[in-house]
Amino acid sequence: MGLRERKKEKTRLAILDAALDLFVEQGYESTTIEQIAGVVDISPRTFFRYFTGKDHVALLFHDHGEAILLETFASRPADEPPFTSLMHGMRAVMQDLLDSTPEDTARFLKLRRLLDDNPQLVGRSVARGAETERRLTEAVAARRGVAAEEDLLSHLIVAFATSAMRVGFECPMTEVSMPAIARRMAATIELAERSLRPGWDVEAG
Amino acid sequence: MGLRERKKEKTRLAILDAALDLFVEQGYESTTIEQIAGVVDISPRTFFRYFTGKDHVALLFHDHGEAILLETFASRPADEPPFTSLMHGMRAVMQDLLDSTPEDTARFLKLRRLLDDNPQLVGRSVARGAETERRLTEAVAARRGVAAEEDLLSHLIVAFATSAMRVGFECPMTEVSMPAIARRMAATIELAERSLRPGWDVEAG
DNA sequence: ATGACTTGTGTCAGTCTGTGACAGGAAGGT
DNA sequence: ACCTTCCTGTCACAGACTGACACAAGTCAT
Incomplete structure (x- = not known):
């Protein structure tokens, strides 16, 4: 890696x-933005060459999480029920967080607290994640062997899964720490799987 | 109603x-905004006295729907399972649309097509609806006799219900018409209720 | 190292959204 | 008519972005 990229x-x-x-x-x-640029000692214009906007910074981990979710789903066996694969994706996102460096963990916890104080950001994360959701739906529909536009169930599977994700990650909590988040995450996955009728996500459209 | 309000x-x-x-x-x-104000022949400043921003115009029906959802939930019997109540709310929102004037129907269909062309708006609707979602969660938790902050299931019930709502209303469709939307809506409600394990939403936290 | 080539950065100018402050005018009540 | 209330336009302004351009710093030859 050259000096340029390191810089x-x-x-x-x-x-x-x-x-x-x-x-x-x-x-x-x-x-x-001006303040941020001031601290880092760059011009405001340069800020936008690294991030698309203020919310991009605040939702960096969402982008990362969504990428992991997509990858995980693609790597799961094709005969696994789609919702199960998505829950595995959810676990993978959590595991990735647990495996990250202390610096990244600290950053994530700051962002997490930010979401508690600014609920509008949760909404923005959905807006930003719309494209990912679309691609997930395509992937689920492909696995189910149907066209996404004609299959309500594919949409519902993804919608329920991302709902669970948001409940696990973004609902306000008293103690904000990695273990607490991991615990809530596991509890949410368990609750979601328990709430759904077995086999609901493998039926014909 | 005076001249002022009519105006x-x-x-x-x-x-x-x-x-x-x-x-x-x-x-x-x-x-x-300037263009819009130009057509109506008002100052851009006045636009913001009627709507909070561009997305407020585009998501007017969402606000209305959310109000109906909250009202309906509150008016349902206290011993009804919460998710069932929310699905009744969903039907009430649909019914309200079917009962509206031809002018309002035309407006709604224009907005509906707008959502197909601008997926980012769907995300923004979630951002705008965050407060409603919070209040719904409070209402569900109250009915379940628990505190919202300590009950994952209340969050999940609302999250699943609003997911279903979004699938029913906002997923792209080939034919955009009131009957088609009503049909999809009914199908989504049925599918969601069929997918969930009976009694899932009345268990202890 | 010196050159040419690529790429990141600052400056500048501009658009668009959104807000606060103020003044004038239209509507409502007496 | 009169006074109050509310609505509106004008002005001024901050903040988020974007395109264009010139310059500097990193890269890769010879």
């Missing part, structure tokens, strides 16, 4: 950390 | 119709 990664992390600290200190809304 | 309602509808037509004609993103 870029360094700037990227500098922006991320500066933004996170400012968000926590003075709130998400009242933090401006 | 306001007229302006409100004029803005709505002008915005809708512009959105359909030239796309949501490329339509500016």
Whole structure:
């Protein structure tokens, strides 16, 4: 890896950390791009060359999680019930978080607390994740051997799975720590699987 | 109703119709507030006195639907399983649409087509509806006799219900018409209820 | 190392959304 | 008519973005 790329990664992390600290200190809304750029000592224009906008910074882990979800689903056996595969994806996202460096863990916890204080961000994450959801639905429909546009169940499977994901990750909680989040995540998966009728996700459209 | 209020309602509808037509004609993103204000012959400032922003216009029916959902849930018997009540709410929202005037139906169908062309708007609707979702969760938890912060199931019930709502209303469809939407809505409710294990939403937290 | 080539950065200018403050005018009640 | 209330336009402004351009820093030859 050349000097150029190392420098870029360094700037990227500098922006991320500066933004996170400012968000926590003075709130998400009242933090401006100019302030973030000021701390990192770059021009505001450069900020937008690293992130598409303010919410991109705040929802970085969502993008990452969605990528893992897509990969995991694709790598699961084709004869596994789709919802089961998606729950495996959910576990994979959680595991990835547990395996990350202490620095990344700290960043994630800051973001997590940010979501509690700014519920609008949860909504924005859905907006940002719409494309992922569409692709997941395509993948589920493909596995079910039907066209996504004509199969309500494929949509419902993905909708229920992402719902569970949001309940596990984003609902306010008293103690914000990795073990607590992992516990809630496991409980949510269990609850969701228990609530659904066995075989519901392998029926004909 | 005085002249003042009639005038306001007229302006409100004029803005709505002008915005809708512009959105359909030239796309949501490329339509500016200034253009909308120009057609209605008001100042851009006044636009913001009727609507909080561009997406407020595009998601007007969502607000309305959410209000009906909350009312319906509150009016259902306290011993009815919460998810069942929410599905009744979903039917009530649909029924309200079917009962609306031809003008409102036409507006709704325009908005519905807008959602197909601009998937980002679906996400924004979730962002806008976050507060409603929170209040629904409170209501469900109250009926279950538990505190919302400590009951995952209350969150999951609401999340599943709103998921079903989004699948029924917002998934792209080939034929966009009231009968087609009503049919899909009914099918989604049926599918959701069939997919869940009976009694799942009345268990202890 | 010196050159040419690529790529990241700052500056500048501009658009669009959204908001607060103020003044004038239309509607409502007496 | 009169006073109050509410609505509206104008002005001024902040903040999120974007395109264009010139310059500097990194990269890769010879």
